[in-house]
Amino acid sequence: MSAQRVNAKLPARGGVGLKADHYRTILNEKPDMGFFEIHAENYMGAGGPPHGYLEAIRRDYPLSVHGVGLSIGGADPLNKDHLARVKDVVDRYDPGLFSEHLAWSTHDTEYFNDLLPLPYTEVTLQQVVDHIDEVQTFLGRQMLLENPSAYVIFKESTYEETDFLREIVKRTGCGLLLDVNNVFVSATNSGGSPEDYVDRFPVEHVQEIHLGGHAPETDELGYPLLIDAHDRKVADPVWALYARTIDRTGPQPTLIEWDANIPTWEILAYEAEQADVVIQSHIEAHAKASEERSDHVSGA
Amino acid sequence: MSQAPDNTKEKIALKGFGVPLQDLQTNMQGFDMFSDGLMNPAVPVPDGVVGRDGNPSEKRYGVYRNNVMASLIDAMAANFPAVHELVGRDYFRALAAEFIRKSPPEQPVLSEFGGKFSEFIGAFPPLADYPYLKDVAEMEWAWLRVYHGADATPLAPDALTKIDPAKLGDAVFTPIPAHKLIYSRFPLSEIWKQNRSENVEGVTPEADQAILICRPDMDVTLTGLAQDVAAFADLLFFGKTLGEAADVVSSSFKLFDLSQALGCLLSARVFASVHIKA
Structure with a gap:
């Protein structure tokens, strides 16, 4: 069966999160789409329709597997049973990329189903590094780590997030998934500059980008409090930040995350096309710039 | 690794x-x-x-x-x-x-x-x-x-015709993994229809004490079973031979119709395989 599949490698194009609502449209219409991304946890049953559809879709499209439950940023040891189930999904579908979050979701025995924040200290750095080592060893492949969205600030943090991520990469050899909406949300919520964050980010390790919609609220002091809701279109300033990011990272596989109030296939696909437009104009501007440079060189 | x-x-x-x-x-x-x-x-x-x-x-x-x-x-x-x-x-x-x-x-x-x-x-x-x-x-x-549940190919409809009728009483059926049998004293099929917009097949006033939920292919199917058929199904799922199951059920349900019961379960496609007990 796997012999009939398209190559696993994700193209530097727009892709979308795979939703059950769109299974049939995708199989019937075979739309032009760069790739699909799944949450590993949604494909951990023994059998049934989720696997049936995903097997069929994987034949025609590259896939990225995104875990939401490993709790890599947590203080507890990783859940070995869950890690084994992640490996089953990864082995079964041969994704081009596997990613998880710089966040935690399990503590003691409770699973909270949210990507919870951690302070950035020497202790948490070592925890995250140990966990990533364990994941990469067990899966037998590199993983990407995603920058989180944050609503709070930890007084005890001693690292900037970008430095924390840089150090994790250095110690584990993992890659990075840069979520541009998370950058915008976290920077806005902490009163920082999203542009500065992108400019400081260790972009040479980025292998995928995420984009999604956020909900604007305010905190009790009247400061903006953006919620990483994934329930709407990508906001205009996030598109602008994305263009700035692509100028630094070069073209990257770019996922549109839309997980609640799921739109029609056409609306979702349109968002992915907008990522293609940004990538294309970067490529053209880049080509033009290097043409001008070589003109300049030959003219000199 | x-x-x-x-x-x-x-x-x-x-x-x-x-x-x-x-x-x-x-x-x-x-x-x-x-x-x-x-x-x-x-x-x-x-x-x-x-x-x-x-x-x-x-x-x-x-x-x-x-x-x-x-x-x-x-x-x-x-x-x-x-x-x-x-x-x-x-x-x-x-x-x-x-x-x-x-x-x-x-x-x-x-x-x-x-x-x-x-x-x-x-x-x-x-x-x-x-x-x-x-x-x-x-x-x-x-x-x-x-x-x-795990996927499995259900038994072909003509599988029983390939068995020597003399040995049919010793037939043991293995159900597909994706099956459950639910008993209730309430009209679950009607509740299900009204609240999940899915029909339970084969429901009659007699066949509403038990519902067989199974997934022979992509779709989950629901089949209403009379009490005797449900008891019979349970025994077969438990690994009893056709003959043993029929004897037990017949002793409690005088009107038990073996061929009808077996036909009902075969058309629900809840069995993955059948073999003759040695």
Whole structure:
């Protein structure tokens, strides 16, 4: 069966999160789409329709597997049973990329189903590094780590997030998934500059980008409090930040995350096309710039 | 590689190497404190978790409280849509929140969360006047297990014609993994139809004591079974031979019709294979 599949490698194009609502449209219409991304946890049953559809879709499209439950940023040891189930999904579908979050979701025995924040200290750095080592060893492949969205600030943090991520990469050899909406949300919520964050980010390790919609609220002091809701279109300033990011990272596989109030296939696909437009104009501007440079060189 | 290499253990033993024990303990307390208030609004915002003015922010920490409970309640609503319909949105959200606080998920696969919900409903005093809700929740849980159950090819319709009729009494059937048999004293098929817009096949006034939920291919199918057919199915699933099962059921149900019962189960395609017991 796997012999009939398209190559696993994700193209530097727009892709979308795979939703059950769109299974049939995708199989019937075979739309032009760069790739699909799944949450590993949604494909951990023994059998049934989720696997049936995903097997069929994987034949025609590259896939990225995104875990939401490993709790890599947590203080507890990783859940070995869950890690084994992640490996089953990864082995079964041969994704081009596997990613998880710089966040935690399990503590003691409770699973909270949210990507919870951690302070950035020497202790948490070592925890995250140990966990990533364990994941990469067990899966037998590199993983990407995603920058989180944050609503709070930890007084005890001693690292900037970008430095924390840089150090994790250095110690584990993992890659990075840069979520541009998370950058915008976290920077806005902490009163920082999203542009500065992108400019400081260790972009040479980025292998995928995420984009999604956020909900604007305010905190009790009247400061903006953006919620990483994934329930709407990508906001205009996030598109602008994305263009700035692509100028630094070069073209990257770019996922549109839309997980609640799921739109029609056409609306979702349109968002992915907008990522293609940004990538294309970067490529053209880049080509033009290097043409001008070589003109300049030959003219000199 | 299916196993982590041996050095992983050593690495874990060295975890935190170079970090003072005091710092590790403080760190663990930080995670404890952040966790404690996630499902309990009475717990104050943890120390050191602040907003832009450097003070603890209820609103900001509250985003996590809300995300945790709302997303888990949503997961419950997705797993138990008929219970949700029957009690209404507001009641369901309050009920699910009670359940989640009592039995929070212990692993991240939420299609596997809620196995104790029917039991919880059955023991929830305010719902004592609605005893069918427990059975509806149990049926929804069974449906979910069948939906995500392992795939298997059901027996071909003509499989029995290939068996020597003289040996048919010694036939042992293996069911497909994706099947459940649900018993209830309530009209679950009607409740199901009204609240999940799915029909239970073959329901008659006699055949509403049990529902066979199975998934011979992509779609989950529901079949109403009369009491004798359900008893017969149970015995076959248990590994009894056709002859043994028929004898047991006939002794309790004088009108038991073997060929009709077998035909019903074969057309539900709940069997994966059949062999003759040596």
